[in-house]
Amino acid sequence: GAQRMTYRELNEKANQTARLLREKGIGRGSIAAIIADRSFEMIIGIIGILKAGGAYLPIDPETPRDRIDYMLKNSGAALLVTTDSLLQPFDIKTVDLRSDELHLLSGENLPRVNCSSDTAYIVYTSGSTGTPKGVVIPHYSAARVVQNTNYIDITEDDAILQLSNYSFDGSVFDIFGALLNGASLVLIEKETVLNTHELAEVIEKERVSVMFITTALFNTLADINIGCLAKLRKILFGGERASIPHVRKVLDHVGRDKLIHVYGPTESTVYATYYFINEINDEAETIPIGSPLANTSVLIMDEAGKLVPIGVPGELCI
Missing domain, CATH: 3.40.50.980 (Rossmann fold)
Structure with a gap:
């Protein structure tokens, strides 16, 4: 729409998100799932997970519930980042990207913990030939x-x-x-x-x-x-x-x-x-x-x- 965001704003918001995620245990080798609509928060969440040191697992909000449960369990995701506080609860720790507590955290860059061979993201294939398979991609x-x-x-x-x-x-x-x-x-x-x-x-x-x-x-x-x-x-x-x-x-x-x-x-x-x-x-x-x-x-x-x-x-x- 008419909304705009600068690189500086994105960086600060992603740093705040990364800080919260580190507090919740996300670091190098962790997988954080994200369920978000097309929004600034979707991008902030992705960059925040990467800055925390984790890998992101993107899940379409319209994905059937049983399939979401399967992907969360199969991937070993440690946490779910979401923009939808009305989301039915999952058996996993959840961070709301629209939470007020994010604004209280520092927007400064965090010390980096990854290297280029670490996992950046996991995407699940459509599963047209059975159960979906997670594809693991390094930075x-x-x-x-x-x-x-x-x-x-x-x-x-x-x-x-x-x-x-x-x-x-x-x-x-x-x-x-x-x-x-x-x-x-x-x-x-x-x-x-x-x-x-x-x-x-x-x-x-x-x-x-x-x-x-x-x-x-x-x-x-x-x-x-x-x-x-x-x-x-x-x-x-x-x-x-x-x-x-x-x-x-x-x-x-x-x-x-x-x-x-x-x-x-x-x-x-x-x-x-x-x-x-x-x-x-x-x-x-x-x-x-x-x-x-x-x-x-x-x-x-x-x-x-x-x-x-x-x-x-x-x-x-x-």
């Missing part, structure tokens, strides 16, 4: 997606749209792509995400320059509101096989050096490969997944674990 894996990389340069002049639900790892690109590079992070309500007309208005009004979206939403915007993509500097999309007609339509509309097709499973952290789409051959049947991100290796192997020659199908090992 260095997340940082490599947005820092010193070879496929995008984000600066303080950029505005990044926070589009992905924070319980999916696409949000890691949005949140840390902005905050680790001094850019603006534009949060939107869930209703706006589902309304392409409102989404287009936000992109225009907030001068969004970088956006990472699912292939399905990319196709929808191409069909319904292609105009909202015209002023973006970089459009990243991925998650399923790309549609050549939709990609061609957007490429014709926005021009070269803007479209990046990304690919990779949650286990390898957000995505592992990228491909700049600047032309599409008439005979093209698919959009390539491209080359590995910096600090990432992608090999194509046979069943014996040996590299296969160019042009020979094999298994992708990231």
